[in-house]
Amino acid sequence: MSEDVTPIRQQYLEIKRQYPGTILFFRLGDFYETFDEDAEVTSRELDIVLTSRPVARGVRVPMAGIPYHAVENYLARLIERGYHVAICEQVGDQPVKGLFPREVVRVVTPGTLIEPGLLKGDRNNYLTGVVVQDSRAGIAYVDISTGEFSATEIDTDASLSTLRAELIRLSPSEILLPETLHLSDSLPGHVTPFPAWRFETARCQEVLMTHFAVATLDGFGLRGKQLAARAAGAIVQYLQETQPAALKLLTGLSTYNLSEFMVLDASTRRNLELTETIRDGQVEGSLLSVLDYTLTPMGKRLIRQWVSKPLLDLEMIRKRQVAVGYFLEQGILRAELRAVLRPIGDLERLVNRVVSGHALPRDLVAIRSILRQLPAVGNLFSEIPSALKEFLLELHLCGEQLDLLEKALSDDPPATLQNTGVIRAGYSAELDAVIDASTHAREWIANLEAVERERTGIKTLKVGYNKVFGYYIEISRGNAASAPPNYIRKQTLVNAERFITPEMKEYEALVLNAEERIREIEARLFREVCSSLAVARESLLSTARALANLDALASLAEAAALGHYTCPEVTADRVLEIRDGRHPVVERRLSGERFVPNDAVFEPGEIIRIITGPNMSGKSTFLRQVALIVLMAQMGSFVPASSARIGVVDRIFTRIGAQDEIHAGQSTFMVEMIEAANILNHATPRSLLILDEIGRGTSTYDGVSIAWAMIEFIHNNPALRAHTLFATHYHELIQLSDFLPGVRNYNVAVSEADGRVVFLHKIVPGGSDRSYGIHVAQLAGMPRPVVQRANEILQQLESSSGKAVRIDPQLPRQMALFPETNPLLEELRKLDVNSLTPIEAINRLYEWKKRFIPPDE
Numbered sequence: 001m002s003e004d005v006t007p008i009r010q011q012y013l014e015i016k017r018q019y020p021g022t023i024l025f026f027r028l029g030d031f032y033e034t035f036d037e038d039a040e041v042t043s044r045e046l047d048i049v050l051t052s053r054p055v056a057r058g059v060r061v062p063m064a065g066i067p068y069h070a071v072e073n074y075l076a077r078l079i080e081r082g083y084h085v086a087i088c089e090q091v092g093d094q095p096v097k098g099l100f101p102r103e104v105v106r107v108v109t110p111g112t113l114i115e116p117g118l119l120k121g122d123r124n125n126y127l128t129g130v131v132v133q134d135s136r137a138g139i140a141y142v143d144i145s146t147g148e149f150s151a152t153e154i155d156t157d158a159s160l161s162t163l164r165a166e167l168i169r170l171s172p173s174e175i176l177l178p179e180t181l182h183l184s185d186s187l188p189g190h191v192t193p194f195p196a197w198r199f200e201t202a203r204c205q206e207v208l209m210t211h212f213a214v215a216t217l218d219g220f221g222l223r224g225k226q227l228a229a230r231a232a233g234a235i236v237q238y239l240q241e242t243q244p245a246a247l248k249l250l251t252g253l254s255t256y257n258l259s260e261f262m263v264l265d266a267s268t269r270r271n272l273e274l275t276e277t278i279r280d281g282q283v284e285g286s287l288l289s290v291l292d293y294t295l296t297p298m299g300k301r302l303i304r305q306w307v308s309k310p311l312l313d314l315e316m317i318r319k320r321q322v323a324v325g326y327f328l329e330q331g332i333l334r335a336e337l338r339a340v341l342r343p344i345g346d347l348e349r350l351v352n353r354v355v356s357g358h359a360l361p362r363d364l365v366a367i368r369s370i371l372r373q374l375p376a377v378g379n380l381f382s383e384i385p386s387a388l389k390e391f392l393l394e395l396h397l398c399g400e401q402l403d404l405l406e407k408a409l410s411d412d413p414p415a416t417l418q419n420t421g422v423i424r425a426g427y428s429a430e431l432d433a434v435i436d437a438s439t440h441a442r443e444w445i446a447n448l449e450a451v452e453r454e455r456t457g458i459k460t461l462k463v464g465y466n467k468v469f470g471y472y473i474e475i476s477r478g479n480a481a482s483a484p485p486n487y488i489r490k491q492t493l494v495n496a497e498r499f500i501t502p503e504m505k506e507y508e509a510l511v512l513n514a515e516e517r518i519r520e521i522e523a524r525l526f527r528e529v530c531s532s533l534a535v536a537r538e539s540l541l542s543t544a545r546a547l548a549n550l551d552a553l554a555s556l557a558e559a560a561a562l563g564h565y566t567c568p569e570v571t572a573d574r575v576l577e578i579r580d581g582r583h584p585v586v587e588r589r590l591s592g593e594r595f596v597p598n599d600a601v602f603e604p605g606e607i608i609r610i611i612t613g614p615n616m617s618g619k620s621t622f623l624r625q626v627a628l629i630v631l632m633a634q635m636g637s638f639v640p641a642s643s644a645r646i647g648v649v650d651r652i653f654t655r656i657g658a659q660d661e662i663h664a665g666q667s668t669f670m671v672e673m674i675e676a677a678n679i680l681n682h683a684t685p686r687s688l689l690i691l692d693e694i695g696r697g698t699s700t701y702d703g704v705s706i707a708w709a710m711i712e713f714i715h716n717n718p719a720l721r722a723h724t725l726f727a728t729h730y731h732e733l734i735q736l737s738d739f740l741p742g743v744r745n746y747n748v749a750v751s752e753a754d755g756r757v758v759f760l761h762k763i764v765p766g767g768s769d770r771s772y773g774i775h776v777a778q779l780a781g782m783p784r785p786v787v788q789r790a791n792e793i794l795q796q797l798e799s800s801s802g803k804a805v806r807i808d809p810q811l812p813r814q815m816a817l818f819p820e821t822n823p824l825l826e827e828l829r830k831l832d833v834n835s836l837t838p839i840e841a842i843n844r845l846y847e848w849k850k851r852f853i854p855p856d857e
Contacts, residue, residue: 004056007099015104019086022107023078026088031065039064045081046074072117075108079118082190084109107242110190111174112144114246114358119145121297121346123304127238128172128189129231130163131199132156132181137163138227140235141170144246144356145349146301147541149235150254151228160186161678165265166258169308176234188266194234201226204233211236211247221255228255245356251537262310262634263651267675271654271690272627273585274307287628290584291637293558295338297346298544299551306552310634312648317570319390320553320636325567326387327557328638333380334554334561340376341551345369348544355534361413361422364405364529367540371402374543377550391553394546396539401532408529420515422522431521438514441507445471448504458482464498471508472498556637563588565638568629569645574686576602576630576723580642583625584632587640596761597642600626600725606744607715608724610733611763613748615773618761619727620656622748623690626725627652630688647686653679654690669697673706680713680720689714689724696729704730715740734767824852 005013008028012035016024023042025032034042035053039062043050052060066074071087078085085108090100106112111127113119124143131138137160140151156162164187167175172189179193197203208217208229222229232253239246270278277285283292288307294300311317327334345366353359354367374397384392413422423431449463452473462474472490475483480497483489487499533540559565563584580597587595596618602609611619629639633646655675676694683689694710695703707730714720721742726733737743745767749760777787827848836844 004059006055007097009055011099011102015088015102019104019107022084022086024086024088024104025066025071027068027090027102028065030068032068032071032087033063033065035061035063037062041083042066042078045083046077072115075115076118079108079110079113082110084192106245109174109192109242111172111176111192112239112243112246113173114145114243114353114356116346116349116353119349121349122300123171124148124301126170126172127174127176127235128167128170129176129199129234129238130167130181130183130187131178131227131230131234132160132163132183133227136227138225138229138231139163139166139170140228140231141172142235142239142250144239144243144249145352147249147251147352147355149232149250149252150256151222151225151232152256152258153225153228154258159674159678161265161682162258162263164188165263165269168266168269169264176231176238178234192238194238198237199230199234201230204230204237207233207236208253211250212253220253222253225255245358248355248357249352259312261312262631262649264308264310265653265678268627268652268654269308271656272624272631272652274631275304285585285589287585287632290563290588291556291559291632293338293555294551295341296344296547296551298348298548299341299555302548303552303555306635306637307631310631311636312634312650314570314572314648317634317636317648320556321567321570321638322387323391323553324556324560324636324638326385327554328560331561334557337377337380337550337554338558340373340380341547341554343369344373344547347547348541351533351537351540351544354530355537357530359530360416361409361526362415364409364526364533365413367533368402368405368409371398371405374398374402377547388550388553391546391549394542394549396543398536398539398543401536401540404529404532408525417519417523417526420518420522423525428521428525431518431525434514434517434521437510438518441510441514444507445504445511448473456482456484469498469500470512471504472500473504474498560638563640565640566643568633568639568641568643570633571645571647573647575645575647576600576626576688577643577645578626578629578639578641579644581625581629581644582640583621584628584640586621586625598622598625598761598763600629600763602723603744605742607721607742608711608726608740609744609746610711610736610767611725611727611746611748612729612731612734612767613727614750615729617748617750618763619748620692621761622763623654623656623692623725623727627654627688627690649688650684650686651682652688652690653683654692655679655694656690656692672697676706676710680710683714683720683722685719685721687722689722689726691724692727693729694726700730704732707733708736711736711743712740715742729773731767737767824848 012024012026015026023034023038025034027033033039033053039050042048043062043064046064046066048064048066051063053063054060075085086104087106087108088102088104090102092101109127111125113125119125125145126141126143128139128141135155135157136153137156138151138153140149142149152166154162154166160183168188175187175189175191176194177183177187177191178196178199180196184191184193205217208220208222209215212220217223217229222232236247236250239250264272264274269275273286275286275288276283279285283289288304291307292300292303294303311320327337347367347370350359350363350367350370353363374395378395378397381388381392408423408427410421410424414420425432425435445463449461452463453459453461458475458479460476460479463471464474465471469490473487474493474496475498476496477494483497483499486501488501489497490500491498578600581600582595582597600609600622611622613619625640629641629644630646630649631652632639633644634648655672672694676691679689679691691710695705695707697703698706707726707728711724711726711733714722714724734745737745745765746763747766749762749764751760777790831844
């Protein structure tokens with residue numbers, strides 16, 4: 001390093017070398033500065049001015065800075081774009097060799113956010129670790145803002161479909177992956193490569209045992225789950241580097257199994273629009289938007305988890321149903337509870353900010369406000385109903401913690417500890433004494449001018465203050481000789497003399513030192529209060545869970561009341577009976593129009609229901625509503641139907657709509673076939689299959705053949721035979737009901753009169769032989785000549801069985817779609833095979849090959 005480089009440049013470079021791959025925010029005064037390539041990236045991404053700074057004789061480097069008080073806004077934009085940012089702060093109060101020491105206090109990454117302004121209150125912010133070995137994968141995830149830490153192992157395949165499905169359910173903000181595992185393009189979300197040695201089995205197990213201070217990981221359910229332990233251990237190591245304070249929040253590690261809940265693959269989540277819409281990725285228009293009437297951030301996160309993770313355990317499903325039913329029946333109680341919950345903030349994240357040491361005075365104010373509401377929640381349940389017993393037992397009024405906050409914290413403290421006024425008067429005798437002394441000193445100084453004027457008789461005497469000399473008494477030059485003997489001359493001006501007195505300096509010291517002393521005492525008392533709250537962490541977090549459950553259950557009851565939903569019977573039997581079912585999202589968006597309900601009652605022995613009918617008649621809506629009703633039932637919700645009896649479904653599979661993945665080199669039809677293959681390879685007799693327009697991405701004959709073969713496979717394979725709704729425009733498929741006993745035909749009813757078509761949106765037994773595609777084209781605004789000509793061609797096709805269509809009525813030429821005759825077939829018909837000798841047969845074949853097959857084929 002050149003000796004010409006400035007000391008602060010040397011300090012910057014030494015720190016930067018320790019954090020490659022991050023943007024270093026280097027604190028200089030009131031700004032975080034970035035340099036070199038970091039400055040160029042920061043300037044470009046944040047649209048701020050790029051300047052330069054001299055670092056050596058004749059050398060300047062790029063520089064871009066942001067105000068420290070606005071750092072969250074800028075951080076949010078960088079993190080959203082996938083950057084990692086190292087925050088470097090000045091440490092200590094005294095410079096060393098003229099330079100203040102500096103160090104990185106944390107590294108901000110998408111999965112390690114703790115700042116309230118950077119977190120979305122309605123969803124978790126997961127950091128996920130992933131390890132893949134052979135046909136197994138280990139997954140661990142943590143939300144450091146709530147302390148949730150869990151891990152699992154799953155079977156996966158070459159396409160990683162199961163792994164992708166679980167990651168999509170978790171929707172992690174950041175995925176840790178061994179740098180030697182090149183799967184970044186295969187996984188959803190921001191991927192951070194992490195050194196492969198960090199994932200070594202022995203190292204990860206040791207890291208976890210050290211962190212939890214245990215001798216074995218068996219108590220966490222990790223026996224025999226090396227991949228899960230490796231993923232979890234990598235997360236702990238990553239937090240040690242980026243957010244060490246968050247490790248205090250990881251007090252436990254749970255394991256889970258995908259068999260505990262319904263697994264939904266990526267296409268099913270997308271097609272059913274569970275938490276966001278396909279078109280614009282917004283919550284509004286999704287199933288979550290219909291069910292989410294929660295009022296607290298904890299409740300919003302919980303109901304999102306419920307929608308994403310339907311249950312398989314009948315007891316748990318029924319337990320939720322009973323609780324939702326209780327709130328539905330107790331309408332007044334539900335309204336009162338919602339009124340009490342409305343002002344409650346994010347207790348879960350606030351408590352974890354306290355535990356991690358990141359809490360500010362306003363955080364404690366928010367906790368105090370929440371704890372003030374708890375008695376009102378408890379008073380609503382003077383007698384604990386059995387339906388809510390499990391949830392209410394977790395609710396603690398936390399009176400001791402509330403009493404502490406009431407006594408210790410002022411009514412309206414400042415935002416940070418840099419300003420005084422955090423601690424309430426009367427809480428600390430030490431603090432009160434300093435404040436009283438300071439107040440008395442200020443009052444003494446404030447009255448000094450009037451007292452000295454009267455004592456000295458000098459009417460022009462003034463008391464002033466400046467940063468150089470502190471407080472002083474100023475007397476004009478003409479009255480300087482009348483200054484009392486105890487005045488000590490301090491400064492001579494052109495027209496005046498300035499004096500001090502020993503007593504004034506004593507009071508000055510009280511005033512000037514008091515504020516710093518008050519800050520020190522308040523900071524210490526604040527940390528003590530936080531420590532007391534941290535000791536009660538489990539009670540506070542248990543209360544947060546109780547509030548979340550009550551909020552989510554009341555939300556489902558609110559949705560049931562507003563949507564006129566009923567309680568489904570969920571059973572272990574293999575049954576699917578939905579009467580007068582309705583699509584929950586479409587129904588709500590009709591704005592007063594009546595939604596036409598439909599039954600989905602599978603008869604004994606019925607396996608596959610083939611549904612034909614026109615475009616825009618409601619086939620896809622019907623398919624989706626059946627899937628959503630089943631899913632809602634298994635998350636414990638009431639459903640939009642007059643009645644429903646539903647056997648527990650292990651998985652819902654959907655193949656709906658056209659979507660390509662050009663970035664992966666896959667056409668629309670290839671994506672369709674991959675999704676269809678995934679369904680056939682993973683569905684079981686307890687699954688629900690929703691298949692819409694299979695085979696439409698290729699030629700008619702290919703498409704019909706594929707759809708036909710799929711139906712036969714689902715029907716005949718003893719390891720499959722799942723309840724299936726199969727919507728199609730291939731009318732040929734209705735023939736399958738003639739020889740497959742488990743197939744039934746249904747169609748969407750249509751009323752046609754005077755050339756007008758009215759879709760009745762009613763699913764009725766029987767097949768359909770028309771699609772009314774031209775009518776839909778007309779509704780879409782297709783030019784009239786196109787519509788008219790399409791009708792003419794359709795009539796000719798129908799009248800000639802598709803054999804020929806005249807291109808122009810005025811011309812005799814015709815375009816053969818399906819040739820009426822084939823010369824080779826005609827000769828075969830005339831051929832007397834029995835009279836042919838072998839050599840004649842060979843000669844005839846040679847002749848036909850020359851006549852009918854072009855030379856280049």
